[in-house]
Amino acid sequence: MNHIIDNLELIIFLILMSVGYTFGRYNEKRHFKSILEREQTLRTLLMFSERRPPPQNGPVDCALVAGSCVVAFDYFKNFVAGLRNLFGGRLSGYELLLERARREAILRMKQEAADLGATMIINVKIETSSISGEKKKAIGAVEVMAYGTALTPRTS
């Protein structure tokens, strides 16, 4: 019994690690699957970082569209990234997480534009910020926001 209490911290740590690993992996897989599906359906909606619409474009209506997504690091990724910080190198776990957030934010923006009947989004900007604060026990999360100008062809 004493043995278990002595190792309680280690046991909790291992539980958190495995929970983080399994749920993190599962969430990531499911999310990527849904991202791929929705990207397929919104493929016809063009997106440019160009500031002006193509010159041959006819009269259009403009609207500001935006999409955002906040994602959190899981326990396992946090720990692995902490280790990786000692040796340096790519933090592939974080890279994947940011890619997820970015693609999700873009999809949400595209969805908003598609609801307006737009055919094109120009001047797209993507912004990333962390919402973790300075405290050590703070929540490790990043916010990604994508915004741009949706162009809807004028029918009249």
Added chain:
Amino acid sequence: MVTGSTVRAKHAGKDILAGFKNIFGGELKAYTELMQEAREEATQRMIAQAEAIGATAVINVRFATSSITTGAAELFVYGTAVILKEVNVGA
């Protein structure tokens, strides 16, 4: 130039839930919602300011976000207010 900004925070319960989410990973729906609300409010404020000076459109709009403390975020939006005028092209 016109600006609009808002600082927002979720209640502590949501913050605790977000802390749990940090073990599992994944999207923080509450915070996404929070940012969306903040974005709408900031945009509304900017539009109100543009209307007050008689502008009919705001162009080159940009967003900026920054975290102040845990659970609170500032959203700042700015753009150029213009008055649109009818122009006869080619006349």
